[in-house]
Structure formats: C-alpha cells, structure tokens
Amino acid sequence: MQDRFVKGEVIDITHFDGGCFAIKAKANIPPYSAGQFTKLGLMIDGKIVSRAYSFISHPDDDYQEFYLVEVADGILSPKLKALAPGDEIFLYKNANGLITHQRLPEANNLWFWVTGTGVGLALSLIKDRQIQKKYQDFVILHGITDATKIHYQQALADLGENVHYYPVVSRDPSTNLLQGRITHFYQGLQAHIPQPLAPEHSHIILCGNPAMINDANALLTEHGFEKHRTRTPGHITMERYW
Ligand SMILES: Cc1cc2nc3c(=O)[nH]c(=O)nc-3n(C[C@H](O)[C@H](O)[C@H](O)COP(=O)(O)OP(=O)(O)OC[C@H]3O[C@@H](n4cnc5c(N)ncnc54)[C@H](O)[C@@H]3O)c2cc1C
Numbered sequence: 552m553q554d555r556f557v558k559g560e561v562i563d564i565t566h567f568d569g570g571c572f573a574i575k576a577k578a579n580i581p582p583y584s585a586g587q588f589t590k591l592g593l594m595i596d597g598k599i600v601s602r603a604y605s606f607i608s609h610p611d612d613d614y615q616e617f618y619l620v621e622v623a624d625g626i627l628s629p630k631l632k633a634l635a636p637g638d639e640i641f642l643y644k645n646a647n648g649l650i651t652h653q654r655l656p657e658a659n660n661l662w663f664w665v666t667g668t669g670v671g672l673a674l675s676l677i678k679d680r681q682i683q684k685k686y687q688d689f690v691i692l693h694g695i696t697d698a699t700k701i702h703y704q705q706a707l708a709d710l711g712e713n714v715h716y717y718p719v720v721s722r723d724p725s726t727n728l729l730q731g732r733i734t735h736f737y738q739g740l741q742a743h744i745p746q747p748l749a750p751e752h753s754h755i756i757l758c759g760n761p762a763m764i765n766d767a768n769a770l771l772t773e774h775g776f777e778k779h780r781t782r783t784p785g786h787i788t789m790e791r792y793w
C-alpha cells in the first residue's frame with residue numbers, strides 16, 4: 552500500500568472563509584492531466600490514511616495544488632487543514648479520473664454544475680489549453696450555502712472572457728447572487744444566464760455533492776440530455792465526491 556504513495560512536502564497552505572483551504576505540495580509524481588484527481592495521505596498511527604482530491608494546479612506547474620473544505624467530524628480533512636509548510640504529505644503515484652480533454656466530447660459550450668469544492672474541477676479543466684481550444688464558452692453554476700464559499704471567482708475570470716461564473720447560494724438571502732439550488736431554476740435559466748444550455752450544443756459536467764448529481768441527472772435526462780459514455784457519446788459527465 553505505502554509503495555503506491557510518493558512522499559512530498561507542503562510548500563504553502565491558504566486558509567479561506569467558510570472552512571475552505573488550499574494546499575500546495577511538491578512531490579515527485581508522474582505526469583497527470585487537467586481534470587484528474589489523486590489521493591492525499593497522512594501517516595497516522597504508522598499507516599497512510601488517504602482521500603481523493605482534484606488537482607487545481609496545471610500539469611505544467613512544478614507543484615501540485617488542491618482546494619478542500621474541512622468536513623466537520625471528518626477523519627482526514629481536519630488534519631490536512633492543520634498542516635503547515637514543511638510538513639510531510641503523501642500523494643498517490645498515479646492520478647485517476649476520466650474527465651480530461653481526451654475523453655470529453657465536442658460541443659459548443661461546456662457547462663459545470665458543481666457544489667462546494669467541486670468548483671476546483673472547473674478551474675483545473677479550463678486552465679487546459681486543449682480544453683480552451685475545444686469549447687467556445689464555459690459556464691459554471693456553483694452551488695454553495697453562502698457567499699463565504701466563493702474563492703476562485705477572480706482566478707476563473709482571469710482564464711478568459713469566455714468563462715462565465717455564477718455562484719448560486721442556498722442559505723444566504725441577504726446577497727443579490729442567484730438564490731436556491733442549482734437544480735431549482737432550470738426552467739427560468741435563460742432569464743439569468745445568456746449562454747444556451749441544450750443537448751444540441753452543450754456538454755455538462757456534474758461534480759460534488761452526490762445528491763445534487765442524482766437530482767441534476769434526473770432533471771437533465773427529462774430534458775433530453777444523456778449520460779456520456781466512451782462507446783455511446785452523450786451530454787452528461789459526472790464526478791461524485793462522496
Ligand atoms: C474523485 C474525488 C475527488 C474529490 N475531490 C475533492 C476535492 O477536490 N476537494 C474536497 O474538499 N474534497 C474532495 N473529495 C472528497 C474527499 O475525498 C473526502 O471525502 C473529504 O475530504 C472528506 O474526508 P474526511 O476524511 O475528512 O471525511 P470522512 O471521515 O471520510 O467523511 C466523509 C463524509 O464527509 C462528507 N464530505 C466528503 N467530501 C465532502 C466535500 N468535498 N464537501 C462536503 N462534504 C463532504 C460526506 O458526508 C462524506 O460522507 C473528492 C472525492 C472524490 C471521490
């Protein structure tokens with residue numbers, strides 16, 4: 552088990568509001584693709600305890616970066632949050648995940664319906680030049696409880712004028728952001744978002760909370776979207792975080 556991990560070092564840790572944080576690490580791992588994930592591990596009682604995390608760094612960067620939330624009562628995430636530069640961290644040798652530019656199908660625009668730290672997947676993919684060439688527009692609906700969970704708005708805007716980021720808050724009526732769950736306003740979507748969402752010209756990535764993915768998948772299926780598979784291309788690609 553332990554030989555599947557590479558020992559690395561934390562080089563930076565950023566603490567954001569809302570219990571979120573970003574870890575920058577340096578470990579000598581083999582190349583990975585934008586959109587993939589690896590496992591981060593810590594040595595606990597002589598064993599590596601690990602969980603999956605999406606890269607938010609670009610594969611060309613000489614470090615690896617991840618965006619996390621501390622899960623209340625979680626086993627690993629509170630310990631990862633307590634790390635400091637110089638601390639030891641283990642990265643799984645081989646990256647995993649099929650949400651890469653090679654696997655995603657052609658479409659005019661690429662949509663993301665993501666919750667919480669699932670927004671990291673959008674950040675990683677849109678940094679990729681192959682992905683930028685493949686799609687004209689990127690539309691990110693980011694489901695979050697409240698505005699304290701918005702941390703990459705500027706980083707996404709910096710990726711280009713074709714990147715459109717829409718936070719949707721479910722428990723923060725005091726803001727003028729889109730209100731509710733991302734699945735709740737499909738019918739009136741065009742009133743809020745000018746970019747079209749339709750199976751003819753969109754591919755949609757669902758990432759994060761599994762309940763959102765189930766609900767979104769059912770809703771989109773009703774509207775003619777189909778699950779994307781290598782052998783039978785469709786319009787929906789999913790990554791459940793738990
Ligand atoms: C492919 C993949 C990629 C992932 N990428 C990320 C990532 O980039 N960033 C990230 O923060 N997490 C990510 N996760 C989730 C991560 O692997 C852990 O499950 C999470 O950090 C909790 O670990 P823990 O040991 O603290 O909690 P555990 O003690 O293992 O408890 C797990 C419980 O925590 C809750 N939970 C897990 N993940 C989240 C989350 N992200 N937001 C809210 N609640 C959650 C669920 O209720 C779950 O049942 C990913 C998971 C998968 C499968």
Ligand SMILES: NC(=O)c1ccc[n+]([C@@H]2O[C@H](COP(=O)([O-])OP(=O)(O)OC[C@H]3O[C@@H](n4cnc5c(N)ncnc54)[C@H](OP(=O)(O)O)[C@@H]3O)[C@@H](O)[C@H]2O)c1
Nearest residue numbers: 569570621622623666667694695696721732760762763766
């Ligand atoms: N350490 C800290 O300071 C701190 C602070 C806050 C939170 N946290 C931790 O952070 C973790 C993540 O919490 P989170 O609330 O951001 O994550 P989350 O449960 O993934 O919720 C994110 C968003 O997804 C929405 N959602 C949930 N189910 C959905 C569905 N079926 N369809 C559509 N949307 C759906 C939620 O809406 P609803 O609101 O309507 O459910 C919310 O807007 C928690 O484990 C918590 O313990 C830590």
